[in-house]
Amino acid sequence: MEDELLIVVTGSRWYGKAGVVARVLSEYSQANVRILHGACSRIVKGEEVSADMLADKAARNLGYQVEGHPADWTAHGAAAGPKRNEEKLIARNPHLVIAFGTGKGTDGCVELAQQAGLNVRREP
Secondary structure, three states, X not given: OOOEEEEEEEEOOOOOOHHHHHHHHHOOOOOEEEEEEOOOOEEEOOEEEOHHHHHHHHHHHOOOEEXXXXXXXXXXXXXXXXXXXXXXXXXXXXXXXXEEOOOHHHHHXXXXXXXXXXXXXXXX
């Protein structure tokens, strides 16, 4: 969609600041927003948690369109995460990449986005 604001969210599966994620994503509520995330999570007390899952929940609460793009670890082994990140960044050419926290995968995704000339926002 032409007038859609496409945002890629990346972040650690250990990221737990739901309030930060909700606040940051709400800043874009004036636009027709689609959120892409890597669908990474971990289970804590029966719930999936991570930057991706927090973004998924916050985005849905805001009425945004949401797409999860899990890595195919079976097909690609250790290269699955970086391959998934490249697909969601390069192939989709988002307007913005928002990185929540830091970590090997998050930092790699940010570096790839910067190399592609994409706008990156980092949140602690």
